[in-house]
Amino acid sequence: MSPSSIVIGRIALGQAHIIDVPQSIVQTPTTQSASVVKMSAKDSSAYGQAAGDTDFRKKYDLDEYAAKAKDREAAEKEERKARWEAKMAGKKYYKPMDGSETLTTARNATQDFRKLVGTTTLVPAGAGVGKRGRSAGFYCEACDLTFKDNLQYLEHTNSMQHMRNIGQSGEVHKATAEEVHARIELLWERLQEQKRDQVISLQERLAVRKEEDEKEREEKRRKRKEAEEKRKLAKEEAVKVKTEYGEDVRIEGEHDEDDMMAAMGFAGFGTTSKK
Amino acid sequence: MSKSEYHRADERRFLDERGSSGPLAPNGLNPATIMEKAVRERIVDSYFYKEQCFAVNEADIVDRVVEHVDFIGGVYGTVQKPTPFLCLAFKLLQLAPSDAIIDEYLSFGGEKFKYLRALALFYIRLTRQDKDVYTLLEPFLEDRRKLRRKGRAGTSLMYMDVFVDDLLTKDRVCSTSLWKMRKRDILEDLELLEPRVSPLGDIEDLLDEMDEVDGNGEVRNGDGNHTDGDDDGSSEGEVRSRRWRKSSADRLSPQGGDSMDIDGPDDRRRSSGERSP
Numbered sequence: 001m002s003p004s005s006i007v008i009g010r011i012a013l014g015q016a017h018i019i020d021v022p023q024s025i026v027q028t029p030t031t032q033s034a035s036v037v038k039m040s041a042k043d044s045s046a047y048g049q050a051a052g053d054t055d056f057r058k059k060y061d062l063d064e065y066a067a068k069a070k071d072r073e074a075a076e077k078e079e080r081k082a083r084w085e086a087k088m089a090g091k092k093y094y095k096p097m098d099g100s101e102t103l104t105t106a107r108n109a110t111q112d113f114r115k116l117v118g119t120t121t122l123v124p125a126g127a128g129v130g131k132r133g134r135s136a137g138f139y140c141e142a143c144d145l146t147f148k149d150n151l152q153y154l155e156h157t158n159s160m161q162h163m164r165n166i167g168q169s170g171e172v173h174k175a176t177a178e179e180v181h182a183r184i185e186l187l188w189e190r191l192q193e194q195k196r197d198q199v200i201s202l203q204e205r206l207a208v209r210k211e212e213d214e215k216e217r218e219e220k221r222r223k224r225k226e227a228e229e230k231r232k233l234a235k236e237e238a239v240k241v242k243t244e245y246g247e248d249v250r251i252e253g254e255h256d257e258d259d260m261m262a263a264m265g266f267a268g269f270g271t272t273s274k275k
Numbered sequence: 276m277s278k279s280e281y282h283r284a285d286e287r288r289f290l291d292e293r294g295s296s297g298p299l300a301p302n303g304l305n306p307a308t309i310m311e312k313a314v315r316e317r318i319v320d321s322y323f324y325k326e327q328c329f330a331v332n333e334a335d336i337v338d339r340v341v342e343h344v345d346f347i348g349g350v351y352g353t354v355q356k357p358t359p360f361l362c363l364a365f366k367l368l369q370l371a372p373s374d375a376i377i378d379e380y381l382s383f384g385g386e387k388f389k390y391l392r393a394l395a396l397f398y399i400r401l402t403r404q405d406k407d408v409y410t411l412l413e414p415f416l417e418d419r420r421k422l423r424r425k426g427r428a429g430t431s432l433m434y435m436d437v438f439v440d441d442l443l444t445k446d447r448v449c450s451t452s453l454w455k456m457r458k459r460d461i462l463e464d465l466e467l468l469e470p471r472v473s474p475l476g477d478i479e480d481l482l483d484e485m486d487e488v489d490g491n492g493e494v495r496n497g498d499g500n501h502t503d504g505d506d507d508g509s510s511e512g513e514v515r516s517r518r519w520r521k522s523s524a525d526r527l528s529p530q531g532g533d534s535m536d537i538d539g540p541d542d543r544r545r546s547s548g549e550r551s552p
């Protein structure tokens with residue numbers, strides 16, 4: 001346990017109840033005065049608390065709360081004073097650093113900021129009053145401010161005020177030549193990988209394309225054959241019909257009546273039929 | 276400002292330190308004022324700078340070049356927009372990378388990423404002493420890779436060696452006035468610089484080798500087979516250039532021509548010769 005860890009809890013039945021919270025996660029200056037109790041490993045469970053202990057509710061301690069409130073008040077008073085002093089000196093006040101800040105790092109190129117924010121967007125007038133709070137536009141969670149467009153938002157995220165609110169110092173690690181070398185290597189490798197992937201996907205695309213082309217050709221061939229077949233069939237049919245009529249084969253039943261009449265001695269209607 | 280472990284994420288302090296308090300570049304110039312005020316303001320106001328140059332360190336510079344730089348240039352277009360190349364050069368002025376890091380940019384990184392080399396070359400020309408500018412830049416007169424360049428007149432084709440030549444001979448490149456260096460021969464006279472040795476090797480060895488190759492009893496006098504080129508003088512560079520017409524050495528032949536004209540590869544190569552030998 002590092003000395004910067006804080007401990008909330010109290011001693012009960014000779015057991016230490018420890019909640020180990022790194023300071024970088026929870027900022028509670030009022031608890032820094034709380035006693036730090038070392039915990040022996042055998043008492044601990046995976047949750048940092050002795051197994052079977054149901055005593056945790058006793059953490060709510062009125063005295064402790066009163067002390068905390070007092071500390072907080074003192075801190076706020078301190079801050080007001082510092083703000084005022086900064087203002088008198090014509091400077092901008094920033095929350096003082098306490099050593100827990102992380103270094104500021106460059107935006108991750110792979111996590112493109114522009115995609116996150118989108119293009120410049122105008123918000124209808126009167127959608128929000130001032131910047132404070134959440135309203136239409138680009139909202140900064142850490143500072144509870146809303147900005148009209150991505151440029152203002154971007155400028156804000158570069159500001160000292162914002163960096164302090166997200167616990168960054170505004171300082172950037174200086175790279176060594178070795179780190180620069182390693183970065184070049186990394187980026188080069190990544191590029192080669194992308195190229196390999198591109199080649200693979202290109203080959204895949206080509207293969208798919210080839211298959212599709214083949215199918216298309218097959219289909220065309222089939223259609224052509226079908227059409228040819230049809231034409232051929234139609235031609236044959238036509239020839240057949242002609243020859244059939246040539247032999248004077250009548251379609252069955254078509255001339256039956258005439259035939260019958262002829263057989264019975266009539267030559268037709270309307271000549272000698274009326275007797 | 277003493278040597279700190281950290282950079283500031285933004286440029287405010289860097290620009291505030293113009294005047295006397297800030298650390299000077301090796302050539303004695305104040306890095307905050309090497310670029311002109313109007314150009315600096317355009318850079319600092321640009322979206323690219325605010326987004327991609329904030330909190331960037333020497334290693335992140337490589338990321339940014341690989342990701343965003345595919346042409347060189349200063350400010351361009353009607354609104355005089357600064358190129359990512361220029362913005363990153365400005366960031367380098369703020370970061371003041373060490374010689375070891377610059378070497379990574381130039382050599383190891385420069386082989387892989389040509390615009391990283393171009394950026395380093397430009398930065399060296401702005402900040403290093405003249406003798407170092409010559410020794411660091413000249414080897415890259417052998418780099419024939421193509422570069423794109425954006426300027427007032429739009430996009431044009433460029434070559435690394437021509438860019439190096441511009442940096443060594445012109446007084447304005449990429450919207451930035453280049454400080455006046457002493458001529459190469461003056462530095463040679465002062466024994467601050469060795470005469471330039473071609474990467475092809477020692478000139479005497481080369482000539483001996485050539486004689487052997489030409490051999491067969493026929494002794495060539497250096498310009499027999501080549502009729503192009505001006506026939507003036509016979510410095511070592513001259514002789515070599517005639518013998519190695521197709522090689523890189525021919526750039527030493529003192530032929531005139533505006534290095535900005537890009538007519539074809541051969542013309543281009545010869546055009547960059549007007550430089551102190």
Ligand SMILES: [Zn+2]
Binds near residue numbers: 140142145156
């Ligand atoms: Zn914020």
